[in-house]
Amino acid sequence: MTTFQQQLKSRFAALGLIVVLVLASLLLRLWSMQVLAGDSFAAQAESNRIREISLDAPRGRILDRNGTALVTNRATLAVSVDPADDDVRELIIKEQSLDKTDDPTRADLERVFGGLSDLLGMTPQEVFDKVSDSSVEALRPRVVAVDVPLDIVSQVLERQQEFPGADIDEIAVREYPYGDLAAHVVGYTGEISEKQMSSAPKTAGYELGDIVGKAGVEAEYENVLQGDKGARRIEVNASGKAQRILEEQAGVPGRDIKLTIDIEVQKVAEAALQDALAEAHRQNFRDAKAGAAVVIDVKTGEVLAMASAPTYDPSTFLGGISQTEWTSLTNKSSEYPLNNRVVMAAYPPASTFKAVTGLAGLETKVTYSGKTYTCTGRWTEMGAQWPKWCWDHSGHGTISFDGGVEESCDTVFYEIGYEFYKRKKEELQSVSRTFGLGSDTGIDLPGEVSGRVPDAAWKKQFNENYPEYQVWLPGDTVNMAIGQGDLLVTPLQMATTYAGIANGGVVMTPHVLKNVLGSDGKVAKSYEPEVLANTKISSKNLAIMRSALVRVTTTGTGKGAFAGLGVTVAGKTGTAQVYGKDDYAWFCAFAPAESPKYAVAVVIEQGGHGGSVAAPAARNILAKLLGKKITTVHTTDRSR
Amino acid sequence: MRRVEKTLRQQARDSVNGPLMLLVISLLAYGSVMVSSATAGMTGGPGLFRRHLVGIAIGLVPMVIAWAIDYKKLKHWTGPLLILFAFLLISPRIPGLGTTAKGATSWLQVFGVRLFQPSEPAKLVFIVVMAALIAEYEGRIDKPRDALRLLGYLGMAIALILLQPDLGTGLVFVAISFTMLLVGGMKGRYFAVLALVAVIGIAGILGIDATLDRAFGRDVALKDYQKNRLLVFVDPGRDPAGAGYNLAQSKIAIGSGGISGSGLGSGTQSNLHFLPERHTDFIFAVLGEELGFTGAILLLGLFLALLIASLGIAASSRDLYGALVVAGVMGMWLFQILENIGMTVGMMPITGIPLPFMSFGSSAMVTNLGGVGLLLSVWSRRYGT
Structure with a gap:
């Protein structure tokens, strides 16, 4: 028996060595990951769970020389469509691919946007044009209609599964108490274009989809009227669902401007x-x-x-102007009202x-x-x-x-x-x-x-x-x-x-x-x-x-x-x-x-x-x- | 009376291996704490934790039975055990008995009730059978014919397991066989040949490619997607896209644990569902995140002590057969530790192999505690009867 056990001794020693080597290699790997690279992984874990959402700060008002508001802000309900929705994304990918033969057909658009466009009194193509607008930050829901009546709001919310990607958002929009009065002086606002984005540093800190002045005083004094955005840090789970708000910093509203206009x-x-x-x-x-x-x-x-x-x-420009409206404002027979x-x-x-x-x-x-x-x-x-x-x-x-x-x-x-x-x-x-x-x-x-x-x-x-x-x-x-x-x-x-x-x-x-x-x-x-x-x-x-x-x-x-x-x-x-x-x-x-x-x-x-x-x-x-x-x-x- | 009493106490003291018992209890406790933490935020979390404890309780039954049975008697049951082994592996394929989950038909289901994964206890049967076969050569396997015969059994086992198919369990069989052949005295040259074949066959395809990729810093030779296709062919349960995501999230979880971890129950990767399968296959990632490097050292220390204690039991065995059984159990544990922890840190491919004593899952618990029973059976009979 003893000779047999001695015979085995070297084999047990080899087995023991293998055990130690295996566990040591795991330990070494863990040491490098947890001790050496721990901070970098911790940062990744943080960015996994924390999303920063910018909070729009109210835009400054535009007043006449006596303090009467020509342009102010109001909250409104908007219908937006999330381009990340599976059905919607499929159409966008088809549209953006170089292969023109697979562009979404009328029937595709009708299938995805038909219900929503009927509700909003638009055509499926009009809805899609707004949703597929590549000038907006990729993940941001696109506003397709503003000032939506309450009965439509409740229909969108109740029958949400019939409208792929659609949701209701409360957004702040410009209000014009005097309608088109002094329109050329005050100008209008719209989503920042890619061209404007690249014209840094004037637009430093802007994100695609931000509302900026496009003409008149709105554009000229953009940096005064635009406030400093606030930020909200939220914790999300793996499916991106918000769990809780970690931190919130309110935005600083833009400054009001008094014009020389009476x-x-x-x-x-x-x-x-x-x-x-x-x-x-x-x-x-x-x-x-x-x-x-x-x-x-x-x-x-x-x-x-x-x-x-x-x-x-x-106010035509609120929530994004439609192609038809834009054409009617810029074509040759329009006398160029802009x-x-x-x-x-x-x-x-x-x-x-x-x-x-x-x-x-x-x-x-x-x-x-x-x-x-x-x-x-x-x-x-x-x-x-x-x-x-x-x-x-x-x-x-x-x-x-x-x-x-x-x-x-x-x-x-x-x-x-x-x-x-x-x-x-x-x-x-x-x-x-x-x-x-x-x-x-x-x-x-x-x-x-x-x-x-x-x-x-x-x-x-x-x-x-x-x-x-x-x-x-x-x-x-x-x-x-x-x-x-x-x-x-x-x-x-x-x-x-x-x-x-x-x-x-x-x-x-x-x-x-x-x-x-x-x-x-x-x-x-x-x-x-x-x-x-x-x-x-x-x-x-x-x-x-x-x-x-x-x-x-x-x-x-x-x-x-x-x-x-x-x-x-x-x-x-x-x-x-x-x-x-x-x-x-x-x-x-x-x-x-x-x-x-x-x-x-x-x-x-x-x-x-x-x-x-x-x-x-x-x-x-x-x-x-x-x-x-x-x-x-x-x-x-x-x-x- | 006094004499008899003393003998009984002596017997009891002899049959209990204190360090082994203590280590197994520690591991079970450690695992329970982690499963409890991992399931805390899940729907039905408390229920899952209870099921984990029930799994431990169930596992005590085969442990005690194996402990009570004189392991030496098992040597004579090779034939029936081989049939049992084959039956266990084939059973999920028998209509009305099996069920398919995640691409593998590896569960036994009767009247719609999921019972267990037969491939788990099959590991123990495999160990006992292989030990008997190897022991025949009395510690000297130096004829190619003998080596081939033994490898033939392994090949048969792998062929059966790939019916399910379950790549991970097949690898466990390889690891078990390797350990037992080492102790059983197979010539070093055969190991070299075997290793060569294995390296060329598997690592040659995957490992070398991975090394090349790392060396060149890009995807050279075998493309990752091809590699994934290959692995998916062997194991359809794999999801190539999902596997990458799971691995990344697992590494983030473990790495972010740092030295001391985020604290029990406060791992964000785990609680916010970034970690997949966190109470089963990825339980170590939860441990790594919440208890950090400190917790990992403790676990690896426990595993090291368990394996050293097992080695002690193997060395105590009066016969080669007992040593081979212990070596087989050790091989099973060691490989599962390497594979499971290794996959969570990206050292090993992702397979569905649970971490012994730690992962949620009754089938594995039964197998591992059954293995403990086999060790105790060997230990308690070290002086002969």
């Missing part, structure tokens, strides 16, 4: 634009569909009202520019107050083969410089323009630029265009490929002198130009922000007025122009519109010729003429005559601001 003036301005369009139609200008009006404080640059027609309802024509459209200023030409002429001594000209209706100074007509083909006869402004005599300004051409100093361009024309005004709104002050260098460059058109000709300066030719301005630029004339030659930067409010509702930061340009035009010459402009509204081309207003207005009519279209009606003015406060610019596309279509709109805007009576004026003024 909603009462804004209402008048928008109504005045509509009246002007109606008046144009009445005068048989049937293509008049669009226009713009703006009024600013000449001393501070504050914009009191800014209207653009046609307009849109910013565009704020006050800053985004550039037009020839026509005769309203004669104030600038006149001042340039006075400053350079090309002309002077009382200088006489002869208007026969046909002007052939540049040669008989290049005749130009005064708008009044019968001619104004012997007419002074001042009378030329009053009656908007083209001949007077042809003469001035031709003189500028002959001096070869581009002085008209220089003076135009001192008013800020040809450059952005720097208003705090997105999308501003700079217009154009044409000169020889520009023309050469513009016609780079057409050598025969590169030479600056006498006609170029002559046309520019009456605000035609290649000159382009925005309505806002004309308002700031007239404000500059009113304000002793100093042009203030226009702006729509008055101040930013703190959380206590008190002013935290105010916009400080800034000088945009100093024309350094002598006060003597400004006075000459001012009295000429006053005569326009008292005895000249704008007298009909301003009859009985009770305030002296210095203004100028304009009727711009646009190739292939009806004339564009202009009116620019400031008032009261003796101690100017406000400058206004109105343009009606294809509206016809400035004096009878645009001027009445300017009259009512000024009347509102200066406490005078608002009336619908019909004049027979057909002058330019």
